[in-house]
Amino acid sequence: MLSFQNVTRVFGQSTAVDHATFDIDRPMMVGIIGASGAGKSTLLRMINRLTDASDGRILFEGQDILPLKGADKRRWQSQCAMIFQQFNLVPRVDVVSNVLHGLLNRRGLGATIFNLWPREDISRAIAILDRLGIAEQAAKRAEALSGGQQQRVAIARALMQDPKIILADEPIASLDPMNAQIVMRTLRQIHEEDGRTVIANLHTLDTARRYCDRVIGMRKGRIVFDGVPELLTPAAAREIYGAGHDFSEAATSTEIDALDRPEAAMRDDAYAARLLAD
Numbered sequence: 652m653l654s655f656q657n658v659t660r661v662f663g664q665s666t667a668v669d670h671a672t673f674d675i676d677r678p679m680m681v682g683i684i685g686a687s688g689a690g691k692s693t694l695l696r697m698i699n700r701l702t703d704a705s706d707g708r709i710l711f712e713g714q715d716i717l718p719l720k721g722a723d724k725r726r727w728q729s730q731c732a733m734i735f736q737q738f739n740l741v742p743r744v745d746v747v748s749n750v751l752h753g754l755l756n757r758r759g760l761g762a763t764i765f766n767l768w769p770r771e772d773i774s775r776a777i778a779i780l781d782r783l784g785i786a787e788q789a790a791k792r793a794e795a796l797s798g799g800q801q802q803r804v805a806i807a808r809a810l811m812q813d814p815k816i817i818l819a820d821e822p823i824a825s826l827d828p829m830n831a832q833i834v835m836r837t838l839r840q841i842h843e844e845d846g847r848t849v850i851a852n853l854h855t856l857d858t859a860r861r862y863c864d865r866v867i868g869m870r871k872g873r874i875v876f877d878g879v880p881e882l883l884t885p886a887a888a889r890e891i892y893g894a895g896h897d898f899s900e901a902a903t904s905t906e907i908d909a910l911d912r913p914e915a916a917m918r919d920d921a922y923a924a925r926l927l928a929d
């Protein structure tokens with residue numbers, strides 16, 4: 652499905668991604684971990700062509716996506732939606748319009764500027780918000796929502812593109828543990844129910860272990876671990892994060908289990924309550 656072949660990205664003197672090679676041969680949820688500067692974002696951004704590779708090939712269903720230009724490049728970008736740590740919503744614009752922005756690659760700029768959207772697009776946007784438990788927020792400005800809700804809007808915007816792949820660059824790094832859990836479960840659910848591949852850069856080991864089918868560990872641009880979470884032993888983790896480091900699991904853990912669940916915060920959010928029930 653998705654194949655990385657010796658993909659390298661050089662910035663001046665430094666090699667951000669160094670001959671990355673791996674295959675994702677079926678829909679799965681992949682976590683990418685590694686210390687700051689290891690190349691995780693660069694790797695992800697090369698997939699949807701936000702960053703160009705210096706060398707190598709990235710094949711999707713047999714086609715090299717690196718040389719794509721113009722309309723072909725935009726078509727590819729709409730197949731691999733990206734979500735970001737800072738949500739990247741338009742804060743003063745209402746939630747449903749933010750979700751409709753997911754169609755930008757397909758519908759062009761005119762529709763966005765004048766807010767002219769076909770009725771069926773609007774219904775679909777609301778149906779997606781409903782699926783993620785935030786339909787009641789549709790008319791509010793994005794900035795009025797909590798961080799966890801904003802990230803769900805960003806996921807809804809990604810789903811609006813009907814992508815084959817969802818790329819998530821540290822999707823929970825700005826969220827409290829409860830909202831982090833809601834967002835990760837939402838991504839997991841989208842993978843399981845829709846069969847979409849999710850590739851997420853994660854800064855905590857326990858999140859990668861808990862939600863991902865496969866973990867790719869990067870160190871200084873190179874892939875130094877690629878396997879199921881069960882193989883992610885403390886020794887493997889030290890290899891990823893650096894053996895000389897004063898490595899401790901706790902330093903990379905969000906410790907969701909240790910928290911008292913803020914039940915009151917969940918009471919108004921039936922979706923969150925259902926997701927967190929098990």
Ligand SMILES: Nc1ncnc2c1ncn2[C@@H]1O[C@H](COP(=O)(O)OP(=O)(O)OP(=O)(O)O)[C@@H](O)[C@H]1O
Nearest residue numbers: 662665666667685686687688689690691692693694
């Ligand atoms: N646009 C750029 N120009 C120059 N150097 C860059 C650029 N983007 C990334 N780099 C460098 O490439 C390396 C990898 O950066 P990248 O952002 O991919 O790491 P990361 O693993 O995502 O780190 P973090 O966990 O801090 O987000 C770093 O040394 C970084 O300084």
Ligand SMILES: [Mg+2]
Nearest residue numbers: 691692693852
């Ligand atoms: Mg990064």
